[in-house]
Amino acid sequence: MPSYPQPGHQSISGISTTNGAQTVTGIVHGNVTNNGVLARPAPVAPKRVFTVPFRRDPDFIDRGDILARIDEICSQPAGRAALVGVGGVGKSQLAIEHAYRVKKHSPETRIFWVYASNAGRLQEAYKGIAQTLKLPGSEEATANNYKLVFDWLSNDDNGTWLMIIDNADDFKTASSDGEGSPHASLADYPPPQSANGSVLMTSRRKDIARQMVDREQDIIEISPMTNCEGTQLLRRKLRRKDPSDAAAEQLLNELDHFPLAISQAAAYINKNEHMSVLGYLFLFRNRREKLMKDPFPDPRRDKQASNAVFTTFQMSFEAIRAERPSAADLLSFMSVFNRQGIPGFMLRYYQDGSRNVGYANEVNLSQPLSRRKVPTEDNKRKRLVRALTKTLPSRQKQNTIPESSREPQNRPQNTAITRNGGDPSSWKPNQELDEELEADLAMLTSFSLISFTSDERDRAMPSSDARSVPGNENHATTYESPTNHSSGSGRLLDHQVLAMHGLVQQATREWLASESTEEGWFGRLTSAMAEELPNGWKYGTWDKCRTLLPHVQSMAERKPSQESNNREWVVLLRDAAYYLCLQGLYSQAEELARKSLDGCKKCFDLKEFDNASVVDVLGHIAYAKGDRSESEKWYRRALMIVTSSEGTSHPRAMGHMGNLASALRRQGKLAEAEEMLRQALAASKKALGVGHPDSLCGMRELALVLSKQGKYDEAEAMARTALAGMENVQGKEHIHTIRSVQVFARILHAQPEVPFAEVEKLYKRALAGFEKCYGPDHVSKMWTVFRLALLLQQQDRFAEAGTLYRRACAGYERFYGVEGVWTLGSVYGLALVLHQQQRFEDAGSLYERACAGYEKTLDGDYDKTMACMEDFSKLLEKQAPTSWFLDHYRDYLY
Structure with missing residues (x-):
């Protein structure tokens, strides 16, 4: 008969009956009650306990340093760690793997698995632990198993132990004011802070984890897998052929690298013999909701927890x-x-x-x-x-833009x-x-x-x-x-x-x-x-x-x-x-x-x-x-809509007329553009006044049209008036003023006798203003960069011009592509500068690019193509380029 050296046991020898009829000799081990009756020996807790209800996952993927961090925290006296993350992110799988590693390296450590998803399961888990440890009184219907387990875990003589509390997501289970059993709370009898024990908790809720762990840094937030981890898991879960890297990456991106979703996808592919990863990807993109709601068998998940991804998430939503x-x-x-x-x-x-x-x-x-x-x-x-x-402002109240900051x-x-x-x-x-x-x-x-x-x-x-x-x-x-x-x-x-x-x-x-x-x-x-x-x-x-x-x-x-x-x-x-x-x-x-x-x-x-x-x-x-x-x-359509309802004198009509006139100017329809702008300007002056920003913008647009028609004196006077008005109304650094500066510079630049110093100063002022408003690389300032490069080239300042053409080319490429018209214009300008610097090889490659681009994109506008080809031929003959580029762009009013 085995010996149970327990406190309270006595060794008895040579006992005689009260009437002296017989003497009992020998040794008897057991408990003696108050009335002298020999009681049954108290059971002893098994030396090895492992209640994890899942087998080890052969497909487990080590996820960085998470397990090392768990081990570091739990190896400390009374260590407590918590794994926190959304459902399906792999918290329980990490806890299972940690349990098996502890079992391997410390077989004498008793390991307990506690379901804590609700009060009923928590009570059931503690009852199971009490009975596994054979604690006295645990068989009684009124037993307080929380206290029995707590007292046993608190006794350092009972050796080392690890308790894993899984799915502690219910606040009532963790809170001492929960409903139900008076002992249905982890807060009443949490695992004791014993030097021999450690606790690992998994939860979707960080607030619950904080009630269990001592330090914030002992809460480990579990995120979805990395691309490398997700690829490994997918390949291990698939029974058949290995997916390509591209197919695996696309699927993982769709699944957000969630382990549960990856496992669910692999299970679906395995179940359907002719399904490939790309086939599932196509199916997923068209039937995402249905696939993510379908459960799949997973022996390493709690039977009462859903294996369907969306259902797992929606449990959190309901809570x-x-x-x-x-x-x-x-x-x-x-x-x-x-x-x-x-x-x-x-x-x-x-x-x-x-x-x-x-x-x-x-x-x-x-x-x-x-x-x-x-x-x-x-x-x-x-x-x-x-x-x-x-x-929250009323939706019935319209928000009007103050005139001082409106873009007219x-x-x-x-x-x-x-x-x-x-x-x-x-x-x-x-x-x-x-x-x-x-x-x-x-x-x-x-x-x-x-x-x-x-x-x-x-x-x-x-x-x-x-x-x-x-x-x-x-x-x-x-x-x-x-x-x-x-x-x-x-x-x-x-x-x-x-x-x-x-x-x-x-x-x-x-x-x-x-x-x-x-x-x-x-x-x-x-x-x-x-x-x-x-x-x-x-x-x-x-x-x-x-x-x-x-x-x-x-x-x-x-x-x-x-x-x-x-x-x-x-x-x-x-x-x-x-x-x-x-x-x-x-x-x-x-x-x-x-x-x-x-x-x-x-x-x-x-x-x-x-x-x-x-x-x-x-x-x-x-x-x-x-x-x-x-x-x-x-623009014609917009103007027609407004004028048919409001008439041509309405302020909205004036703005639309200005926009249409700009489009006409760019197509060389100057007479129609001038007539429309004069009509709009007259109406604006009458309705809003000469100094109103809308009137000043109208003058600015009309000045461009007049300059294009060779009416330089009237254009210059009108542009100066518009700029002075904008500076007075809006201030010298306002975006509308900066645009007026740019327009004035362009008008002066287009004149037969160019005042180079004044134009350069205006262009540089415009560049600084645009950069302040738009940033250094915005497309709106590239035209001014281009025009300044042209101005410097006209003055034979080729090095400076080349730098600006390169800057304009890079900017236009970002917005219009390598074959955009403005990109090709910058390439052509740079080729001319290099040509004039006699850098013939560099210039030749740029001429080739510009000519090929013009032939492909200009769709019948042969002027640029022919001019570029002629300059390219001049280069090959080592002759000076033509003046077409300078004349054309100097007079070109964007």
Whole structure:
């Protein structure tokens, strides 16, 4: 019989009965009760315990230093580590692998696996541990197994142990104020901080992990796999042929490198004999929602946990909605953004002034913000409404541009489609809203559903250029939010950028679609973006435009189903298109503008007259691309729409006439352009006054046409007047003034007797002004660089001219490509400079490039082609080039 040397046991020898009838000899081991009855010996805990319910994964992929960090933390006395991350990211698989490694290197360590997904499973797990350890009293129905296990783990004489608490996602399970059993809480009886013990926890929630670990650095955030790790896992899981690197990378990008999604994809491919990785990729792109909702067998996942990726995510969504409905609203709102680069200042719109949105308030989300009613029964909400009324400007109030900072010409003419909003300087802080938003963000980050992308925060900060652009003094040049916050947390949020995983976003949208609320949230985003996106022609706001552009481009892929949002959607696309045009991204600009125009036609409350502003943008795009006839077509259409409704004397008509005249001038239709500009200028002077920016811009345009006709004296006088007027009204550094400087320089440069010193000074002033407004490499300044190079070349300052031609060529290549007309012009100019410097070999290769490009792209305009070829032949004959290039471009008024 084995010996059980336990406390309280006695060795008995030579016991006699009370009547002395018999003497018992020998040795008996056992417990003697108070009445002298020999009790059964107490059981002894097994020396080796391993309750991990999964076998080791032969396909496990080591993920950097995560296991080393776990081992380092848990090897310390009373070490506690927590693995935190969104569902399906591989937390439990890492815990399983750690358990097997501990078992191998320390076989005497008892290892316990505890399911903690809810109170019932936690109780069951502790009961199993108590019975495995054969703790006295654990068989009783009223046993407090938490205390029994706690006491045993606290006894250092019992040796070393490791407890793995898996899926501790339920706050009630971890909190001492949970419902149910009085002992259903980890907070009541957590694993003791014993020198012999260590704890490893997995959870989707960082806030729960913080209750278990001692230090923040002991919380290890688990992210999706790297591309290398994901490729290894995919290849190990696939039974058949090895996928190509390209196919594997494409699939992993679609799956966001989530281990659960990779395993699910491999299981589907393995199950279907004729399915390849590329075949699954095609199927996934077309049936993403269905594939991600289908479960697959995985012996190393909890039987009560879903193996379907989307279902796994949606379990988190449901938990958030149950605990904090406003956080579920925030997640819903964020899911309709582009998933990356979500600006923090936009998130305040997840709750509107009436607070009746989504899950926090079960009402009709499809109503536009301005039509929703305030619940009268909730005084707290009423206070929020009063604060938010100041925060969110009324959508019924049009936002007009102050005359001092308006772009009078060469911008989309703002017809009946107007930007809704209000004066940013009138927005007030709303600390209560910020505090609630911060709490909701904390909830979502705790669940690892969203993240702050610190590497993008600098990009979200307003630049010094944006703050310093003259002419924007009446506008908020920093885009902090719908509010101008004084609180520290508010300002911090204004400059933060957030992101969410693609699969999380897709799962959230599927969740919303199943509850018929996705369209309502898309309408909310449309309304919010309409408040925040600046008009593309308002300088000093381009940083903000750049931040919001990816989200507007994502929104362009779907038109709102709610008619009330159509108008806002059309305006968004129009303004984003013009911003893209200003950046030289013409194909993207045209795509958005055409979608906006199509939206105008289908929008029930937009009449034909309203199309003019969108048509105007298409004219600007064609104008900027150098497509003269196309720009004229669009400008004529816009002008016709306005004049047929408002007449030729309407201010909108004047702007459209100026745009059309510019297109006519570029095509050499000078008489028509002059007549149109004189008519528009007369109307502008009568309606607005001689010194109004619109009138001054009209004078500037007319001066160009007069110069092109050889009327140099009148052109120069008019250009000087326009420049002086702009300096007086707008200031010397305003963008409109800088444009007037450039035009005046071009007019002087085109004269028979060029005042070289004055023109050079003006060009350099224009360059400095454009660089301050646009940055050093914007396409808008390249024309001035080109013209300055031409001016220096005329003065035989070839080295300086060559440097500028190279700069212009590089700039034009970025925007127009290597065969763009302006790129080829810069190549031709540089070839001439090298020719004149007798660098014949270098000049010859550039002549060849320019000639080949002109033959391919000019489509019948042979002047440039023939001139370039003639100069190339002069080079081959070692003769001086012709003067065609200098004469043509000196007189060419862009």
